[in-house]
Amino acid sequence: MGILIKLRASLVARNHIDGSFFCLNHTPASLLETSQTTSINRTESAYRQLNLAHQLGRQTSRIPESGIGGVCVERYLLYRCPWPSEIQQGARRHTAPQVVPHEVLQVGNSLRTLDLTNNKIVEVPQEVGTIVNMQRLVLAGNLIENIPANIGYLRNLKILTLDRNRITVLPEELGSLSNLQQLTVSQNSLLCLPKSVGDLCNMLLLNVSDNKLNALPESIGGCKSLEELQANGNAIEDVPSSICNLACLKSLSLNGNKIRQLPPNLLKDCKALQNLSLHSNPISMDQFQQMDGFGEFEARRRKKFDKQIDSNVMMGSTALDEGIDLR
Incomplete structure (x- = not known):
């Protein structure tokens, strides 16, 4: 050697x-x-x-x-x-x-990433909460029904991926993950989100699509850094007014719900919002266009759309996203 x-x-x-x-x-x-x-x-x-x-x-x-x-x-x-x-x-x-x-x-504490995707894991052991330096925990594609409360000890966790499991509830201790930036819990059986989700002030992405949610918690307005919220394929009827506090929100996707109206000041207060997708909801384009701030939102959307056109022309791509999808 x-x-x-x-x-x-x-x-x-x-x-x-x-x-x-x-x-x-x-x-x-x-x-x-x-x-x-x-x-x-x-x-x-x-x-x-x-x-x-x-x-x-x-x-x-x-x-x-x-x-x-x-x-x-x-x-x-x-x-x-x-x-x-x-x-x-x-x-x-x-x-x-x-x-x-x-x-x-x-x-031990040297572990930074734990990825157990697509196994047949039924239970997350309590010991996971002792790996306090972990930054990325991926448990997608398993048979997990519950998340232990001591997950709140993982204060260094930045990414938590729980998609495609059987989770019905998330622990309130989730709000202790002060450094969490991405939380994805799509394709589970969640009936509600914990109020403590509003304590995740550094979260950039929240994906709770394809669950059984009938509402988003009012506390979600506390996610001051949130840039992207995906809650497609649920049974949400009302969007909380606190969502207007999300000054950094760029993309809001609520396809396939039961939403009839949005908070009146959503477009006015969410000044960074560029993409809004409401496909398959009982809300009309007329209602949307009459909201305060629609003109400013449309200008931001068009500006992004024009940049995307230029980018796709340069890249030779035909895929475009206009940022709004209403029936």
């Missing part, structure tokens, strides 16, 4: 190299592209000083039998993981694919 002392990048994907090859004191993260590796069979000591900065586990068939307790893991990605039922730690075996692998929960 001495001749590799200056090696900074090496592609070792799609291989069957024995794990002993990686028994190094300091292995650059770029040396280990493991996305197609079929087996990682090393003891904890071989990984103790290994900084696995990108991916450990993506489409791998096994993880080390002794776990990954000594690894400095920044990202742990288990997308459509084929081996949850085969994870071993000593003589102990997880036989049910419906649980978060215990080894994942032992990586």
Whole structure:
């Protein structure tokens, strides 16, 4: 290995190299592209000083039998993981694919991203709340019904993705995620949003489309940084007047609801609003055009639309979005 002392990048994907090859004191993260590796069979000591900065586990068939307790893991990605039922730690075996692998929960505070997309996870363990430095948690495409209250301890979390689960309620502790920037909970069974959602003052994107919401909480006006709100495919009848407080809101998408009218000052007060989509709602264009601030909104929309035309002409694209969709 001495001749590799200056090696900074090496592609070792799609291989069957024995794990002993990686028994190094300091292995650059770029040396280990493991996305197609079929087996990682090393003891904890071989990984103790290994900084696995990108991916450990993506489409791998096994993880080390002794776990990954000594690894400095920044990202742990288990997308459509084929081996949850085969994870071993000593003589102990997880036989049910419906649980978060215990080894994942032992990586400590060095974990920044945890992606468990498209598994069959039923429950989010309480231990997730102890990974306090985590910045991105992705649990999309599982069978999750409840989110533990101690998720509120993840004060450094910036992105929380919970799409395509079976969640009926979100805990009030969600409002403690003071650094959260993106919350997506589409395609679940939410009946309401917690009032504490208004405490997410740094949130830029909120997607609650395709749930069973009949209203948005009045507290949503507290999301002062919100730029995009998607609540398509619900049963929303009224839009809270507090939405007029969202001075940074650029895009509001409420397709497929039961909205008959909007807050009178929506277009006047939301001075950054450029896109408004209300397709398949019982609201008329006449009602919309009579709202205060319609002229200013139309000017902003047209300005954005014209820029998009110029951009698409330069890029050779024919896809355009005029920003409003009313029947």
